[in-house]
Amino acid sequence: MPIDQQRRLRQAAAEAHAARDRGDVWEQNTAWRRYVLIEDALRDPQELLDEGVALSKVAIDLWLQR
Numbered sequence: 001m002p003i004d005q006q007r008r009l010r011q012a013a014a015e016a017h018a019a020r021d022r023g024d025v026w027e028q029n030t031a032w033r034r035y036v037l038i039e040d041a042l043r044d045p046q047e048l049l050d051e052g053v054a055l056s057k058v059a060i061d062l063w064l065q066r
Contacts, residue, residue, distance in 0.1 A: 008038050 016031035040048060 005038060005042055009035060012038060 012031050012035035016028050016035065019025075019027035019031055
């Protein structure tokens with residue numbers, strides 16, 4: 001993992017923890033979403049695509065079951 005990405009992950013986690021300590025749920029959630037986006041940017045694109053397709057299939061199945 002590139003050092004810049006490690007720094008960005010640590011920063012997002014620190015911001016989330018600081019927001020939690022302040023009781024700022026909105027900012028905490030925003031920081032954790034940013035953390036996940038940084039993590040996802042480091043993943044293999046094919047893996048992300050496969051996961052998205054699988055989630056779409058589950059959503060279609062759930063919709064058809066209604």
